[in-house]
Amino acid sequence: MIKRFTYSVISTILFLLIMLLMIITVYGVVMRYFLRSPDVRVFFLSIWFWGFIFLLGFGYALYEKTHVFVDVLYNRLSQAMQRVLRAFGLLISLLCIIIMLPNSVQLAWRSYLICERESTLPIFSPPVWWYKWFLISALTLAAFQILSVISDEARTRRIRNAS
Numbered sequence: 001m002i003k004r005f006t007y008s009v010i011s012t013i014l015f016l017l018i019m020l021l022m023i024i025t026v027y028g029v030v031m032r033y034f035l036r037s038p039d040v041r042v043f044f045l046s047i048w049f050w051g052f053i054f055l056l057g058f059g060y061a062l063y064e065k066t067h068v069f070v071d072v073l074y075n076r077l078s079q080a081m082q083r084v085l086r087a088f089g090l091l092i093s094l095l096c097i098i099i100m101l102p103n104s105v106q107l108a109w110r111s112y113l114i115c116e117r118e119s120t121l122p123i124f125s126p127p128v129w130w131y132k133w134f135l136i137s138a139l140t141l142a143a144f145q146i147l148s149v150i151s152d153e154a155r156t157r158r159i160r161n162a163s
Contacts, residue, residue: 010060010141014053021049041124048131055138059145083153090146097143101136108132 028042061067074082111129118125 007060007063010056014056014060017049017052017056021046021053024049044118044124044126051131052134055135056141058138059142062142062145062149083157087150087153090150094143094146097139097146101139101143104132104136104139108136 024042024045028039028046031042032038074085077085108129111132114129115127116129116132118128
């Protein structure tokens with residue numbers, strides 16, 4: 001179920017976010033260089049969209065098995081050692097998420113209670129508390145995806161050992 005959700009919903013959201021980021025970037029370029037009237041919101045929104053893409057992209061990359069390995073070392077190892085390194089990397093990622101989540105929930109809750117707004121832009125100060133809850137959602141989805149990958153690899157290993 002996590003796999004289908006990751007692939008269908010997250011890939012669609014990522015596609016839309018990338019398209020929106022491209023539109024915002026083109027708009028920013030036109031405003032800045034052709035109309036000589038830069039829009040400060042473009043920079044702010046592009047950072048947010050990159051954040052969304054990055055956070056959602058982690059679970060998607062795990063599903064597609066497109067996360068980065070140091071190929072010079074990794075490809076020279078035996079398959080057994082590659083599996084050990086993959087498992088170690090997944091467990092470290094899961095541990096980092098587990099450590100980050102409690103503090104992230106506290107920060108997001110505090111931000112929600114005070115209705116935190118962006119304060120670096122005097123003209124454009126949108127609320128930012130909801131973005132912190134998005135971080136928690138993305139971390140939770142990534143944790144479930146990590147558990148799904150670990151489960152699949154364990155199941156595959158059991159099947160190979162049984163044959």
